[in-house]
Amino acid sequence: MADLRTSIGKLELANPVMTASGTFGYGTEFADFVDLDRLGGVIVKGTTLYHREGNSYPRMAETPAGMLNAVGLQNKGVDYFCEHIYPTIKDYRTNMIVNVSGSAIEDYVATAERINALEAIPAIELNISCPNVKQGGMAFGVTAKGAEEVVRAVRQVYDKTLIVKLSPNVTDITEIARAAEAAGADSVSLINTLLGMAIDAERRRPLLSTVTGGMSGPAVKPIALRMVWQVAKAVKIPVVGLGGITNGTDAIEFMLAGASAIEVGTANFIDPAVTGKIIDEINAYLDRHGFASVRDIIGALEV
Amino acid sequence: MKKYILDLTVREALAVGKQFVLLRLTSENPLPEMLPGQFVEVRVDETPSVLLRRPISIHYYDKDANELGLLVQLIGNGTRWMATLRSGDVLNVVLPLGNGFTLPADKTVRPLLVGGGVGVAPLLYLGMRLKEMGVTPTFLLGSRTENELMQIAEFEKYGPVYITTENGAVGEQGYVTQHSVLAREQFGQVYTCGPKPMMVAVARWAKGAGVPCEVSLENKMACGVGACLCCVEDTKEGNVCVCKEGPVFSIDKLSWQI
Numbered sequence: 001m002a003d004l005r006t007s008i009g010k011l012e013l014a015n016p017v018m019t020a021s022g023t024f025g026y027g028t029e030f031a032d033f034v035d036l037d038r039l040g041g042v043i044v045k046g047t048t049l050y051h052r053e054g055n056s057y058p059r060m061a062e063t064p065a066g067m068l069n070a071v072g073l074q075n076k077g078v079d080y081f082c083e084h085i086y087p088t089i090k091d092y093r094t095n096m097i098v099n100v101s102g103s104a105i106e107d108y109v110a111t112a113e114r115i116n117a118l119e120a121i122p123a124i125e126l127n128i129s130c131p132n133v134k135q136g137g138m139a140f141g142v143t144a145k146g147a148e149e150v151v152r153a154v155r156q157v158y159d160k161t162l163i164v165k166l167s168p169n170v171t172d173i174t175e176i177a178r179a180a181e182a183a184g185a186d187s188v189s190l191i192n193t194l195l196g197m198a199i200d201a202e203r204r205r206p207l208l209s210t211v212t213g214g215m216s217g218p219a220v221k222p223i224a225l226r227m228v229w230q231v232a233k234a235v236k237i238p239v240v241g242l243g244g245i246t247n248g249t250d251a252i253e254f255m256l257a258g259a260s261a262i263e264v265g266t267a268n269f270i271d272p273a274v275t276g277k278i279i280d281e282i283n284a285y286l287d288r289h290g291f292a293s294v295r296d297i298i299g300a301l302e303v
Numbered sequence: 304m305k306k307y308i309l310d311l312t313v314r315e316a317l318a319v320g321k322q323f324v325l326l327r328l329t330s331e332n333p334l335p336e337m338l339p340g341q342f343v344e345v346r347v348d349e350t351p352s353v354l355l356r357r358p359i360s361i362h363y364y365d366k367d368a369n370e371l372g373l374l375v376q377l378i379g380n381g382t383r384w385m386a387t388l389r390s391g392d393v394l395n396v397v398l399p400l401g402n403g404f405t406l407p408a409d410k411t412v413r414p415l416l417v418g419g420g421v422g423v424a425p426l427l428y429l430g431m432r433l434k435e436m437g438v439t440p441t442f443l444l445g446s447r448t449e450n451e452l453m454q455i456a457e458f459e460k461y462g463p464v465y466i467t468t469e470n471g472a473v474g475e476q477g478y479v480t481q482h483s484v485l486a487r488e489q490f491g492q493v494y495t496c497g498p499k500p501m502m503v504a505v506a507r508w509a510k511g512a513g514v515p516c517e518v519s520l521e522n523k524m525a526c527g528v529g530a531c532l533c534c535v536e537d538t539k540e541g542n543v544c545v546c547k548e549g550p551v552f553s554i555d556k557l558s559w560q561i
Binding site for chain 2: 030057
């Protein structure tokens with residue numbers, strides 16, 4: 001049994017496996033399948049200052065080895081989260097991390113401030129990269145200046161671990177990562193979904209109500225891996241890797257590329273118990289290769 | 304209800320007409336309790352174009368035989384893969400999912416079960432459960448032609464079956480909402496599953512007749528447990544997940560124009 005503990009800045013994780021926001025609800029939806037307390041962390045559904053209805057149906061289209069979604073940050077707002085959801089998740093021993101989204105800097109700040117007061121939430125993941133929000137979301141994440149502004153503003157009010165989630169829909173993701181680091185982020189996580197599109201040729205109509213949406217699943221893994229590798233070399237803060245991870249080997253690859261921890265997203269839909277298996281598979285890999293600690297493989301890629 | 308991920312064994316995969324397959328599934332261990340109207344998510348393997356599980360409604364659950372029946376319409380690569388299964392094959396299934404139909408509290412209520420196309424599937428198990436509790440269901444099943452009518456003899460075990468086909472080959476010609484039984488008899492509860500235009504028409508008829516009506520929806524879904532928020536239906540309480548809050552809804556809750 002290898003030592004699976006890792007960390008994201010001050011945040012200690014029992015192991016590197018976390019769940020990606022928007023794919024695991026508030027964790028409780030998967031409690032019949034996975035012992036949530038075994039996970040390194042659960043990143044709960046994107047939370048905004050106010051209630052959002054999200055986009056119209058249809059919001060999902062399956063694509064080869066992947067899927068597109070256009071959920072559009074449907075959630076009941078941060079007050080509802082604090083009053084009704086937080087009490088149901090606060091006693092889990094895993095790291096419950098809240099993904100924070102917004103459409104204006106003031107909204108991000110106000111939401112982060114509310115979450116900062118919640119004792120059992122040790123970190124937030126700032127979503128500056130959701131491609132579905134017409135105003136805001138995308139704009140902050142696609143320029144270094146926008147990323148720096150929103151991260152700096154949130155940093156002023158948030159004193160726990162601040163992870164910034166990056167969009168892959170940019171010319172140079174390392175530039176955005178460096179901007180987030182300069183603005184005080186403790187970590188960056190990547191990649192969010194890739195902007196994509198699907199068409200029903202028979203009906204000559206788009207498959208999503210929003211025409212375009214965010215692509216995820218195994219098909220995006222090579223792109224995610226490449227970006228994690230580039231960003232890990234560009235910043236000093238820890239990197240959290242995600243994008244198409246479905247098994248332990250995928251997770252190991254992201255860590256070799258430089259990730260200190262990983263997130264599992266779309267794979268939860270295919271096998272709701274997959275996160276537990278990934279923990280076991282990481283451990284088996286470490287034992288097989290004689291590594292005493294999972295930390296030994298972070299950035300251990302030989303090129 | 305607790306949900307399970309189970310490897311079930313195919314007892315038999317029966318072709319039903321050209322467009323459907325009936326999967327009879329079992330397990331070494333007793334299958335968990337399942338309610339009529341609930342569904343399962345089937346893992347589809349070995350097809351590169353299929354990533355997500357396929358939601359399939361529970362056609363029947365036979366506790367004594369420890370058997371789960373799925374009636375699958377062959378539509379795309381995922382369902383066509385299911386048609387290649389043979390006796391002894393293993394199928395990975397997440398179940399039971401969703402809420403299920405509300406069984407009547409009053410046993411004197413006469414329920415009408417209206418199905419169209421593959422939407423007839425969950426109505427068999429609902430009919431079985433109604434019959435068990437001493438309520439005789441009336442089935443009204445519709446299809447375009449005689450080729451899409453399935454399992455009629457199975458439905459007849461539990462109650463009278465009325466049929467409409469659009470080409471008039473079997474039963475009365477036309478749509479389910481045009482069947483003469485609706486004018487002839489009184490019903491106290493309607494349950495329906497099928498193509499959305501049919502369910503809307505049934506809901507409109509039920510509302511007009513002042514009869515409570517539940518519909519089972521089949522919005523495209525990914526997770527099946529209320530996490531991804533992809534399969535939402537617009538209701539009077541906003542967007543809700545069909546996989547978790549449904550698939551069965553009272554028509555009073557939906558934002559349908561009826």
